Amino acid sequence: MSQVNKTSQKTIQQKTIELHEIVAWFDSDEFTLEKAMDTFKKAEALAADIEHDLLSLKNDIQVIKQKFDTETSE
Numbered sequence: 001m002s003q004v005n006k007t008s009q010k011t012i013q014q015k016t017i018e019l020h021e022i023v024a025w026f027d028s029d030e031f032t033l034e035k036a037m038d039t040f041k042k043a044e045a046l047a048a049d050i051e052h053d054l055l056s057l058k059n060d061i062q063v064i065k066q067k068f069d070t071e072t073s074e
Helices: 003-008 012-026 033-073
Strands: none
Touching (some): 012 033
16 A cells, blocks of 8 residues: 555645644654655645645535525425
């Protein structure tokens, strides 16, 4: 299974935890300049994925709200 599929199957909470762990790596004793760029790119991609998931969730909530508002106004 590819990394993209593994990431897309995770919940927003799991992705956020993973992102926090990646960010914490930059302040850890394990930090090395050699790994910094790859780690930053991974964090950037994960943040974009989280943002996409949140936007999708927001859109779903807006649709549900519109349906509810329409049903209650009838």
